Amino acid sequence: MEKTKNPLLILGFLALLFSTAERTFAIRLPDRNAGAGSHSSPEPPLRVAVFALGSFWRSEAAFGCLPGVVRTLVGYAGGSKTNPEYRNLGDHAECVQIEYDPRVIQFKQLLDVFWSSHDSRQVFGQGPDVGNQYRSIIFTNGTQEARLAAASKEREQTKSRSSIVTTQIQQLGAFYPAESDHQKFELKRHPFLLQLIGNMPDEELTKSSLAAKLNAYAAELCPPNIQRKIDSKIDEILKNGWPVLREI
Ligand SMILES: *[C@@H]1O[C@H](CO)[C@@H](O)[C@H](O)[C@H]1NC(C)=O
Numbered sequence: 695m696e697k698t699k700n701p702l703l704i705l706g707f708l709a710l711l712f713s714t715a716e717r718t719f720a721i722r723l724p725d726r727n728a729g730a731g732s733h734s735s736p737e738p739p740l741r742v743a744v745f746a747l748g749s750f751w752r753s754e755a756a757f758g759c760l761p762g763v764v765r766t767l768v769g770y771a772g773g774s775k776t777n778p779e780y781r782n783l784g785d786h787a788e789c790v791q792i793e794y795d796p797r798v799i800q801f802k803q804l805l806d807v808f809w810s811s812h813d814s815r816q817v818f819g820q821g822p823d824v825g826n827q828y829r830s831i832i833f834t835n836g837t838q839e840a841r842l843a844a845a846s847k848e849r850e851q852t853k854s855r856s857s858i859v860t861t862q863i864q865q866l867g868a869f870y871p872a873e874s875d876h877q878k879f880e881l882k883r884h885p886f887l888l889q890l891i892g893n894m895p896d897e898e899l900t901k902s903s904l905a906a907k908l909n910a911y912a913a914e915l916c917p918p919n920i921q922r923k924i925d926s927k928i929d930e931i932l933k934n935g936w937p938v939l940r941e942i
């Protein structure tokens with residue numbers, strides 16, 4: 695044959711291939727953060743909540759799949775040390791920061807999930823994890839959140855008087871994002887799921903709503919109906935197959 699093919703044709707073919715591959719690979723869940731331009735309403739006024747409830751790997755998964763939760767991020771808060779690190783976090787606690795759409799989920803409901811996702815009566819640790827960094831804290835921003843937090847803690851204490859609810863209520867201050875290794879940690883334990891969403895670079899993974907949901911799914915902490923919905927999406931993708939390199 696004569697020269698190489700028209701590079702534009704090749705590019706066009708590649709674009710087609712990728713768009714097909716994307717449809718095949720991607721799990722499409724409603725992305726509430728789909729971006730400006732696609733919708734006439736302005737960006738939703740997102741709110742931020744921060745909780746400490748033991749290992750932040752699990753904490754992130756406990757909230758990532760809730761309808762209305764747009765993004766999750768793990769980090770350090772509640773102490774005074776500047777620039778804490780995982781191996782040197784000083785007096786901080788392991789925390790999850792939740793960005794949420796208040797039109798879909800409210801602080802009050804996040805509090806319910808907070809209480810049901812850990813043992814607030816365990817002293818100096820959570821589950822098998824021992825230490826001050828695993829303490830239980832509700833961070834509040836403003837008097838209304840402080841009131842809701844205090845009322846919910848009182849309700850929790852009323853359930854049993856035989857032990858003390860250790861949860862602290864603190865004003866939200868500096869939040870230090872953790873190292874990227876710790877973001878979406880449960881998802882990273884499942885290379886298959888990572889591949890399914892196109893092996894996003896860490897930076898993107900940290901911010902992605904889809905990754906937050908799948909991180910919860912990987913830990914089996916999605917609400918049952920959503921867990922089942924994702925199961926069937928994945929089944930569907932597996933049944934349809936996808937382009938696989940079989941030999942070189
Ligand atoms: C507290 O809430 C206000 C209003 O929503 C917000 O502007 C501010 O950034 C929040 N503070 C922190 C520390 O997140």
